[in-house]
Amino acid sequence: MIESVPPATVEAMTSPTGGTALDILRSVFGYDEFRGDQAAIVDHVARGGDAVVLMPTGGGKSLCYQIPTLMREGTGVVVSPLIALMHDQVQALHAVGVRAAYLNSTQTLDERREVERAYVSGELDILYVAPERLSVESTRSLLDRGTIALFAIDEAHCVSQWGHDFRPDYLALSELAERWPDVPRIALTATATEATHREITERLSLGRAEHFVASFDRPNIQYRIVPKRSVRDQLVEFIRAEGADSAGIVYALSRKTVERTAEHLTQHGIPALPYHAGLDAATRAATQSRFLREEGLVVVATIAFGMGIDKPDVRFVAHIDLPKSVEGYYQETGRAGRDGEPSVAWLAYGLQDVVQQRRMIDDSDADIAHKRRAAAHLDAMLALCETVQCRRVNLLRYFGQTSEPCGNCDTCLEPPAVVDGTVAAQKLLSTVVRLDRERGQRFGAGHLIDILRGKQTPRTTQHGHDALSTWGIGADLSEQAWRGIVRQLLAQGLLASRGEYGVLGITQASGDVLRGERTVQLRQESERTPRVRKTKSSALSELDPASVELFERLRSWRAEQAREQGVPAYVVFSDATLRGIATSKPNTSAELSGVSGVGAAKLERFGAAVLEVVRDHAVRGA
Structure with missing residues (x-):
């Protein structure tokens, strides 16, 4: 893996308006300190360096390009594949006083012209565009008429042709470096294996970029x-x-x-x-x-x-x-x-999911290399589903x-029992072999399970399968138990599902099991439905009753504000910020400004109303 660069301080460098990155973080966004690699990324990009950033969803990727944009001359151009996300982020930036806009297909001609005018006039801090629009020469010519602070390529994994969200227009983004060689570029994604990471670097011509790789863990x-x-x-x-x-x-x-x-x-x-x-x-x-x-x-x-x-x-x-x-x-x-x-x-x-996915891969029009990649992706997903570990x-x-084991997933909280399933696997594989070799026949899981359990059906009788030597040798297990075994053998590569009807066949590894040279460990599944478990209590449960009451009043106030403005509630204030207010119960604007998430713009816009809610709660009592 390409390693992260070491953390850096952002105190030294100042924006055109004289503020440091930390000043902007506090005054605009209302946060006291950077998290993880944010400080190093902001410093590197603000100084004109290219960056590749792998950071989990919710890890604060947006700030990694928003703050450098505000520190540099010109407008930051953000490439985003999603119109809805553009709209939401522009709303959120307006709420904190950042001049942001987007260009996309939802706008009228007059709306687009107004955004273009604002960009050329230097009246925008951030401009969002779709990759399809950026590939059009008229858009590139427009950008030439203004000053570009940086390019941020969001959802950069979309450039990967083997990925799950491939967008062909992302491939043309490598041309940004050729047309604007002096403009820094930052590519960001929350989803990338090492192979996808390399592909992002190569396809976007970011060979000289610094790489920042945060943990993909989402412990919550x-x-x-x-x-x-x-x-x-x-x-x-x-x-x-x-x-x-x-x-x-x-x-x-x-x-x-x-x-x-x-x-x-x-x-x-x-x-x-x-x-x-x-x-x-x-x-x-x-x-x-x-x-x-x-x-x-x-x-x-x-x-x-x-x-x-x-x-x-x-x-x-x-x-x-x-x-x-x-x-x-x-x-x-x-x-x-x-x-x-x-x-x-x-x-x-369940088992049918595996059969369906295999069939979709086999029946697709993709070439053999793509089918192999798709099968490898599915195998990895099955391994995650069937693991007995964390x-x-x-x-x-x-x-x-x-x-290390997290102690918070289902396999950690209720570790599944692991049993030696070698004999059961041999029974099933032997049935597959006998049908194939002796009679040239292949069947799906349901029919094989009927044979193993000795269940007379029109199909087993018609084909004379009640005469097989494996007939009824699995009667000690239920149909559900056998389906679990089939699913796990598929996940372990000891069975293969092929064709339109999901018929089962053996694999190269099956022979080792049949010859007794390999044991098969299986998770023992309960016949009952697993107990539904509530998640850990939220941070709200840690508040005292009076603070909870104030939090609920603040939520009601926020809902009213959001309705009036036609924006989602979190654009006004997040739940975390409301909890901070409910806990600290500020009496003055200065005290309110110290709550995480309360920047200068929001303090000016909502401060008086929030303080009124707090004072009213104090007067009335909880």
Whole structure:
């Protein structure tokens, strides 16, 4: 892995207005100190250096280009693939007094012209553009007419052709260095293996850049993976355990599953909306807007939703179908708990998920190299699902990082029993071999399990499979137990699923098991549905009753302000900032300015009203 550069101080360098990076962090954004590598990144880019930044979602990537932009002459140009994210970030920057705008397809001609005029006149601090628009010569000519402070390439993993979010227009961004060689560039992503990291560096021509690699760990997220049974009912039970007012995202692979799941949740008293590409643009926009502004709303979606959502208080992300890759899973689960509060990544998957994913790879029109990559991605995802060790250790290892068991994932909290499954594996593999070699036949998991359990069905009778030597030798195990064994053997590469109907075949490694040269360890799955567990209590539970009451009053005030301004509540103040106010109970503007998240612009705009809420609470009492 390319190592991070050592931390640096940002006190020495000043912006054109005379303030240091720390001054800007405090006065504009309301934070007292930088976190992790932020200070080193800001200093390096502000001085004109290129950078590649790998930092988890919620780790503060935006500040790594926003502050250097404010320290340099000109306008920072941010390349973002997501229109919704542009809109949200511009709103949030306006709230702290930063002059920001975007250029995208949602604007009228007059709106675009006004943004272009402001840019050329030097009236913008930050300008967001989509990669597709930046590849157009008219946009590049526009940028030539102004002063560019830096280029920030957000979601830089989109440049990877093997990645889960590949965007062809990102490939043209390497030309930025040729056209504007003196303008620093910073590429940022929250999702990159070592291979993707190298690809970002090469494809964006960032060979001379400094590399800053933060830990991918999100300790506030609790990872849970459960066997899929009656998945919609399992989902309802999980969401109810998390709390009725929890905002969350549920991911499914197909539009039909999305629609049915949203309807099922609604019927069980959980406010839910569907989101997928089959809905018209107005409906999708309205759903996204409601999700940002309403509390306790669940969106059931395909992977098209959420990447551009900058909502910090998503309490859970649930998957009811198996993700295609660990990168995709990490990216999607990272949309939970951006505020640092306890959150959950919940996944239910079963044997049919594995068969379906294998079939999708086999039936795709991709070349053999792409199919092999897709299969490798799926194998890694299966390994994460089937591990008997810490989920977090497994996840971080995938991204090239080491860690100790977290004590907060399901396998740490309730370690699964591990049993010697060699005999069961031999029984199953022997059945596959006999069908293939003796009769030239291959079948799916269900039929193989019927043979092993000695279950008479029209198909087993028709094919004479009740005469096989392995008929009934697995009757001591339930159908559910056998399905778990099949799933785990697939994950371990001891079985292969092929073709349209998911028929099972042996692999090269199967022979070692059949000859007794290799033992097979399996996790023992309970026949009962795993107990649904509530996450760790939030930081709110640590407040005294009077502070909790003040916090709730501040939330009500914030909701009213957000409605009046037509912005999400977190744009006014985050929950963390409201907790800080509720704890410190400031009496003056100076005391309020000391609360994390209260910068100069917000102090001027909201300070008097916030202090009034605090004083009113003191007078009335809790």
